[in-house]
Amino acid sequence: MKIKQATSKDLAHIKIILEQSGLPVQDCELHLKNFFVAEVDARPVGVGGLELTGVDGLVRSIAVLPAHRGRGIGRELYQRIADRAIQSGIHRLYLLTETAEDHFAKLGFAPIAHTDTPKAIAATRQFRELCAQSATLMYRDVVRSGKRDGTRLPADGDASHHRRKTSHKLHIATRTAK
Numbered sequence: 001m002k003i004k005q006a007t008s009k010d011l012a013h014i015k016i017i018l019e020q021s022g023l024p025v026q027d028c029e030l031h032l033k034n035f036f037v038a039e040v041d042a043r044p045v046g047v048g049g050l051e052l053t054g055v056d057g058l059v060r061s062i063a064v065l066p067a068h069r070g071r072g073i074g075r076e077l078y079q080r081i082a083d084r085a086i087q088s089g090i091h092r093l094y095l096l097t098e099t100a101e102d103h104f105a106k107l108g109f110a111p112i113a114h115t116d117t118p119k120a121i122a123a124t125r126q127f128r129e130l131c132a133q134s135a136t137l138m139y140r141d142v143v144r145s146g147k148r149d150g151t152r153l154p155a156d157g158d159a160s161h162h163r164r165k166t167s168h169k170l171h172i173a174t175r176t177a178k
Contacts, residue, residue, distance in 0.1 A: 001073060003080055006035035006047070013037065013044040021063035024130035031060060034088075036080045038064065038073045048077035050084050050093075053120035057085045057142075059095035060126065078107055085142050093142060094121050096135040109138035 006014060014035060015025040028035065031051045038046035045068040049060035059081055064073045085093055094117070097104060101111070114137050121127055 001045075001071070001076070002039045003036050003076055004039065006032050006037050006049070008032065010035070010037045010044065010047075014047045014049075017044060017047050017063050017065060018061055020065065021061070023061040023063055024126065026130055027125050028060070034081075034084055035060070036077055038068075038077055040068060046073045046077055048074070048081050050081045050088075050090075051124055051126065052088055052090065053118075053124060055089065055091040056118050056121055057088070057090040057093050058121055058124055058126060059093055074103070075107070082142065090142050092118075092139055094118075094137065094139045096127065096131040096137055098131075098135050101136050101138065104138050107140070109140045112137050112139045 008029075011029055011032060014028055014032075014037065018025045018028070028049065031049055034052065035047060035049035037044050038048075046062075046064035048062035051058040051060055059078070062074050062077050062081070064077075082093070093109075094112075095104060095109065114133070117127065117137060
């Protein structure tokens, strides 16, 4: 498996993989420089991207074709996104998901109430229009030390504070490989 920086030549494949995963494809081209494509035998099998909004970043859809799930491709795509976030000076990553809350929790993300969304994230098209309001909003702090991906689970105080605020069950908007 190879993960590469997406180019304009990859846009059609990115949209196909996202559509096959039931994810929004609108405005991907605006963030293409922060998208990555996973290839197996030179064929695209997964995608993931990042939307930069100042010191916060929005993880765009991470999607892997069904035949290639369970092989760590989604985790590797996330790793590239986390690395790009660090290079870009991002302090915290956010994402919206309808089906993969457990998957992202394993990567250190914690739920957060929509009312606690930073203005820059709330202003993104993905947050305002493309993902269902019932989607679970999750976050993770980014630091420049420790693990390979340079990120860590937010302090227990932070995560428990947001868990208390989001104690009701929410649905999720981004589908990813488990």
